[in-house]
Amino acid sequence: MKTSTFAAARGRFHRARAVVAVALCAVAGFVHAQNVTVNVVDVGGALALLQDAIENYKSKNPNVKFTFTKAPAPELPGKLKAMQAAGRADIDLVLGGLDILSAGIEQSLWVRVLPDQAARFPGVIGNYLPEAAKMQELARDQALAVVFMPAGPLLEYNPDKVKQPPTTPAELLAWCKANPNKLIYARPANSGPGRAFLMGLPYLLGDKDPKDPVNGWAKTWAYLKDLNSCIEYYPGGTAATMREFGEGSRDMTVSVTGWDINPRALGVVPKNYKIAAFKDFTWVNDTQYMMVPKGLAAEKQGVVFDVMAHLLQPAQQALTYDKGYFYPGPAVKNVPLSMAPKESQDVIREFGRAEYAEWIANRPHAQPLDSQSLVKALRKWDEEVGAQKTK
The missing domain is CATH 3.40.190.10 (Periplasmic binding protein-like II)
Structure with missing residues (x-):
């Protein structure tokens, strides 16, 4: 009886030790099958x-x-x-x-x-x-x-075609109407620069509530519908946008820090293309x-x-x-x-922008929309802005 009891206890001890060992490995992140x-x-x-x-x-x-x-x-x-x-x-x-x-x-x-x-x-x-x-x-x-990434909204442009880049949404709209089909940006649901532009406009336009795309963005939605009149179509992603921009069929696009630096480093967009910031803009981080x-x-x-x-x-x-x-x-x-x-290090030194450090330090930063609000904003853009022009 004593032997049996001892064996049972020893079995329980070893099983417990094994469970503890497994648990410790799991906590330490060492679960490698x-x-x-x-x-x-x-x-x-x-x-x-x-x-x-x-x-x-x-x-x-x-x-x-x-x-x-x-x-x-x-x-x-x-x-x-x-x-x-x-x-x-x-x-x-x-x-x-x-x-x-x-x-x-x-x-x-x-x-x-x-x-x-x-x-x-x-x-x-x-x-x-x-x-x-x-x-x-x-x-x-x-x-x-x-x-x-402290993303945007930023404007990237071909300096050979755009001598004076816009500094306000009103100036961008005026430029777009004077140069139809030369501004391009991608569908925000599948584009970081598109989302940064979409979410940055309420701050620039002084909308009632930058965090409420349904009830607080009256100026933003009116602006985007007006801007729609001089945009040929909205690509399904940022890469397609940058190809057209880099090839010269478009003169300006909305951008963010990474999509400015990387396509120029890869040769998709010419190195000499410039970046501009809206006056008094707020970073919408990504x-x-x-x-x-x-x-x-x-x-x-x-x-x-x-x-x-x-x-x-x-x-x-x-x-x-x-x-x-x-x-x-x-x-x-x-x-x-x-x-x-x-x-x-070499890429950032060659293709980075000196102004980024200043803008990141001196301009306010905002979170993007929360998940539910973002879904509503993207859906509203799809239905009311890009419905007939998204490819």
Whole structure:
């Protein structure tokens, strides 16, 4: 009897110790099963900034493999909804901006990250840059900010065609009407510069409530409908906009810091093209987030969270300076340009703008719309502004 009792107790002890060990590994982020494949969907282009950091993760964790696909923000929520209804989990990590984040929150597609997984991300909120921490608030605990940009709204123009860039929305409208079809911007639902322009106008026009697109943007909607009269069409994404702009068929476009620097660095837009800011403008900041769809097995979910924690480490954040695509890039504090690879430093020095530091320091910053308001604003733009002209 004593032997039996002792054996049972020893068995309980070992089982308990095993449970504690597993729990400790999970908290530390060391849940690494054999031959796990993490399927990543890139919605907003953040993969370009994070690819090297992911490669670093793979080198340390050779049993974890990755697949990468791209998807437009308007189409992904329906796909995720269908997968979840069917009990499938073919997408493990989504990288994207407020458009896909907001749509996913509205449809309850994302796993709650905080505070549920706080042990995997110790001090994450305190580690963010102040403005990035403000952007994190929009995630409603269902995502983590991974890169940050004080976006716009800015105007980019061909100096050979535009001798005096507009400094107010009224001047932009007058220029557009005097130069029909020479201004272009993309559908805001799938374009960071388009959204920055859309959300920045209420501040510039003195609308009643910049945070209420339905009841507080009377001046903005009237302005956009008027501007619509001299715009030929709205491309489905920013890349198409920059191609036409760079090729010379358009003379001006709305822009943000990253979409100004990166296309010039890549040669899509001529290096000598200029940037202009509206007088007394307010920055509408932008962020790319990491989101985990519901339905993942616990083992897979643990690996995905470990990848996310890796991407927020300062050494990996330094890689997000990249070629200026999401300038400056890092979302966390104490990651100066000097930590970035030499290639990134060279690109920023050659294609960056001296005025950005002054504007970022001296102009006010605002959060974008929250998820529900953004969905309403994008829907209203689609229905009332771009309905007949979006391609």
